[in-house]
Amino acid sequence: MPRDLPGPSGGTHFDFAVISALTQAGHAVRVYQLPGDWPRPTPADRRALQTALLAQPLAVVDGIVALAAPTEIEAAVRMGIRVHILVHSLLTADPGLDHDARSAFTMAESAALAVASSSSVPSQWSATDIATRYPGVRTHVVPPGTSPAPPAVGSDPPQLLVLAALTPLKNQLHALQALALLSDLPWTLELVGSDELDPAYVGRLRHSIEHDIGPGRVTLRGAVTGEALDALWEATDLLVLTSTSETFGMVITEALARGVPAVVTGATGAAEALRGQGVGDGPVPVVGLPGAVVDPSDPAVLADTLRLWLSEDGVRSSWRSAALARRPRLQTWHQSAAALARIMTA
Incomplete structure (x- = not known):
């Protein structure tokens, strides 16, 4: 797994949670945290990966x-090493790639998936996406687990949370554009995530907060972890996730573990995470869901959905009840680790 990624990430959280669960289940796990600017490795970075791959008969690689x-x-597989790839997100999902980088990543990820012993993704949506992009590649679905958490208390006025790295892929500007249309309603927003990946995009977010929304509404915090993040969750009433691409969105099940409903964009794995495992994408009724799935292309649609939740006590109560009902049915990390172990030893 990579050592030098800036800020916390869902993929890294998945890796460490599965490592812990596998260890607790009695599996011997040796962790190699590789230096380098992955996914743009130097020759030295590649040699470090090669050394790590050949150290054990079975390797799971982020x-x-x-x-x-x-x-x-491919070289490791040819030498008899079983190599499993944990695909948290495709390299080509980044909307900021130029043509040359996208072409290079397309060739690389297609080849890697073809030669690996096996691979897994966090959602059926992601598996279908890979099969469409790269015909003949078959991936297993291993949804992320969740850790138990106390129900959130919430805030007055209602506190919304957007928790993701501050990048165009996570599309926080979409949420700000929607909330700018709701100045007549009481709400606050916590905008939380690593601000190191795309400083120019963070600048655009700051400009939107200042010029489109104004003071006193939005707090831009950067990355938050540990007890500080727990405190934010405790005060949260609604999660908003506006990613343009999302293989799953672990933050959604983290919200549901606390009884916090979510509004997410459709045509991504986030919709699957909100609905529950094994349910495909498609039109979604509001009733019975712990939140809503909205059109990712139109901030006005998101604004209308948020207005409904902010204005109608019945909607807020229904979403909250549905989120609380999901808490005991969420997959655990031990279940995720067991599913991964079955794939690797099959």
Whole structure:
């Protein structure tokens, strides 16, 4: 797994949670945290990966590393190493890539998935997406687990939370554009996530907060972890996730673990996370869901959905009840680790 990623990420959280669960289940796990600017490795970075791959008969490699190194993956497989790729997100999902980078990543990830012994993704949506992009590649679905958490208390006025790295892929500007249309209603927003990946985009967010929304509404915090993040969750009433691409969105099930409903964009794995495992994408009724799935292309649609939740006590109560009902049915990390172990030893 990569060592030098800036800020916390869902993929890294998945890796460490599964490592812990596998260890607790009695599996011997040796962790290699590889230096380097993955997924743009230097020759030295590639040699470090090759050394790690050959150290054990079975290797599980984070996708941000493996998808950028098909030659090293193929060489290890040819030497009898079973190599499994954890695909948290495709390298080509980044909307900021230029043509040359996108072409290079497309070739690399296609080759890596083709030569690996096996691979897994966090949602059926993601598996279908890969099969469409790269015919013949079959991936297993291993949804992320969740850790138990107390129900959130919420705030007055209602506190919304957007929790994701501050990048165009996570599309926080979409949420700000929608909330700018709701100045007549009481609400606050916590905008939380690593601000190191795209300083120019963070600048656009700051400009929107200042000029479109105004003071006193939005707090831009950067990355938050540990007890500080727990405190934010405790005060949250609604999660908003506006990603343009999302293989799952672990933050959604983290919200549901606290009884917090979510509004997410459709045509991504986030809709699957909100609905529950094994349910495909498609039109979604509001009733019975712990939130709503909205059109990712139109901030006005998101604004209308948020207005409904902010204005109608019945909607807020229904979403909250549905979120609380999901808490005991969420997959655990031990279940995720067991599913991964079955794939690797099959």
